[in-house]
Amino acid sequence: MPYVNIQVTREGGPDGTGPSAEQKAQLISGVTGLLQDVLGKSPATTFVVISEVPLEDWGIGGLPVQEYRRQVQ
Numbered sequence: 001m002p003y004v005n006i007q008v009t010r011e012g013g014p015d016g017t018g019p020s021a022e023q024k025a026q027l028i029s030g031v032t033g034l035l036q037d038v039l040g041k042s043p044a045t046t047f048v049v050i051s052e053v054p055l056e057d058w059g060i061g062g063l064p065v066q067e068y069r070r071q072v073q
Contacts, residue, residue, distance in 0.1 A: 001045045001046070001047070002035050002039070002041050002045075002046045002047065003047045003049070004031050004035070004046075004047065004048045004049070005049045005050075005051060006027055006031070006048065006049070006050045006051070007050075007051045007052075007053055008050065008051075008052060008053070009052070009053055009054075009055045009058050009065070010052045010053065010054050010055060011055050018052040019050070019052075024050050027048070027050060028048045028050070031046075031048050032046045032048060
């Protein structure tokens, strides 16, 4: 019974609010299919959860993501 949690920043969508419902459906379908193809897991018992995280709550390398992006550009 696989459980997959996908976390994305809310900025990722076309209007800056995160992935669209269609994109989320594609992620759920794709991950479920991958687990079925690679590990033989049943889609009926595969759980996929998508969590949207506000950009200010995401950090990389000890920095808020906005600061990290400024430094790596």
